[in-house]
Amino acid sequence: xxxxxxxxxxxxxxxxxxxxxxxxxxxxxxxxxxxxxxxxxxxxxxxxxxxxxxxxxxxxxxxxxxxxxxxxxxxxxxxxxxxxxxxxxxxxxxxxxxxxxxxxxxxxxxxxxxxxxxxxxxxxxxxxxxxxxxxxxxxxxxxxxxxxxxxxxxxxxxxxxxxxxxxxxxxxxxxxxxxxxxxxxxxxxxxxxxxxxxxxxxxxxxxxxxxxxxxxxxxxxxxxxx
Numbered sequence: 001x002x003x004x005x006x007x008x009x010x011x012x013x014x015x016x017x018x019x020x021x022x023x024x025x026x027x028x029x030x031x032x033x034x035x036x037x038x039x040x041x042x043x044x045x046x047x048x049x050x051x052x053x054x055x056x057x058x059x060x061x062x063x064x065x066x067x068x069x070x071x072x073x074x075x076x077x078x079x080x081x082x083x084x085x086x087x088x089x090x091x092x093x094x095x096x097x098x099x100x101x102x103x104x105x106x107x108x109x110x111x112x113x114x115x116x117x118x119x120x121x122x123x124x125x126x127x128x129x130x131x132x133x134x135x136x137x138x139x140x141x142x143x144x145x146x147x148x149x150x151x152x153x154x155x156x157x158x159x160x161x162x163x164x165x166x167x168x169x170x171x172x173x174x175x176x177x178x179x180x181x182x183x184x185x186x187x188x189x190x191x192x193x194x195x196x197x198x199x200x201x202x203x204x205x206x207x208x209x210x211x212x213x214x215x216x217x218x219x220x221x222x223x224x225x226x
Contacts, residue, residue, distance in 0.1 A: 010124065100121075126146060
């Protein structure tokens with residue numbers, strides 16, 4: 001039995017990789033995460049490319065703070081995957097963004113012993129964010145950081161990076177205060193219908209899918225760079 005974790009990109013159906021597209025169009029069964037009260041965004045990104053009649057299996061996802069509900073959802077998801085793979089032999093799990101960046105199926109791996117798993121990379125939201133504002137992820141000897149904003153963010157140590165991306169950002173004003181002098185944007189529902197790209201000081205959090213990109217003020221170019 002073989003399971004592909006397929007990164008479908010940040011939400012735009014045109015940003016799938018060729019490998020993701022081929023697998024979506026040829027695998028006999030596809031899985032997608034489904035959390036109560038939330039739209040299945042990974043499925044929507046892939047939907048235009050899924051052949052008519054392909055079985056689509058929803059997998060329960062719980063991201064709240066109840067460990068028992070989280071464990072039960074993972075066990076049920078693993079059960080459904082095993083059941084489908086026993087019938088079809090192989091299948092694909094649709095993952096929003098990249099298949100291994102803050103990706104829910106990683107939590108299922110301990111429950112899928114005996115299943116051969118392969119990760120198929122996808123374009124991440126921070127890559128699309130940088131493209132939207134035409135800002136580099138990193139240049140020269142610089143680097144960039146990717147963190148989450150589900151809890152208050154301590155900027156200590158992050159000042160050495162050229163850019164910092166905060167996934168699932170909650171408190172936009174706190175981020176603005178934590179990075180004084182940085183240029184920031186909020187990316188709301190990036191790559192999806194209703195997308196908004198706003199300067200950080202003009203934005204407010206609208207939902208779970210809020211990404212903040214922060215770029216440190218440019219320093220003078222060093223000799224030999226450019």
